[in-house]
Amino acid sequence: MRRLLSCLWCGREIVESEAGRRRRYCRQSCRQRAYEHRNSLKGTGIPADSVVLSAQEAAALADRWFAARCAAEDIAIAVDEGAGAVELAVLSAKLVSLARDAERLR
Known part of the structure; x- marks a missing residue:
């Protein structure tokens, strides 16, 4: 059974496959932007789950x-x-x- 998920960065739909880990991002570029965002918040006092x-x-x-x-x-x-x-x-x-x-x- 396949479920539709949303990319944690851009919100695009991701089709989840049955094998492997659950995907969180639709593309490598979204994964990279999310990583950059998390690192830019370090030491600022802004919660990591904030959307800026x-x-x-x-x-x-x-x-x-x-x-x-x-x-x-x-x-x-x-x-x-x-x-x-x-x-x-x-x-x-x-x-x-x-x-x-x-x-x-x-």
């Missing part, structure tokens, strides 16, 4: 969540207006896509 985002990353994250909220509002409006199943399915798929994108921290 630049102002640009925080703004991008807020933009992605705003887009997801707008898509949810579009679905609510479509329901109120009696939209058909096909239109609601398309709007729902868009919301799921935006929500997955919003899950990424970087």
Whole structure:
């Protein structure tokens, strides 16, 4: 049985295989960025499990969540207006896509 996991650095989906250790990162570059991040926090008093985002990353994250909220509002409006199943399915798929994108921290 295969489970989908999320990369601990970028949030992309990882397909877990049955053999070997559980993967924590989707790529070597994500593993390297996480290592650099952990080492940059040493001696600062910032907890190791903290997520530190630049102002640009925080703004991008807020933009992605705003887009997801707008898509949810579009679905609510479509329901109120009696939209058909096909239109609601398309709007729902868009919301799921935006929500997955919003899950990424970087």
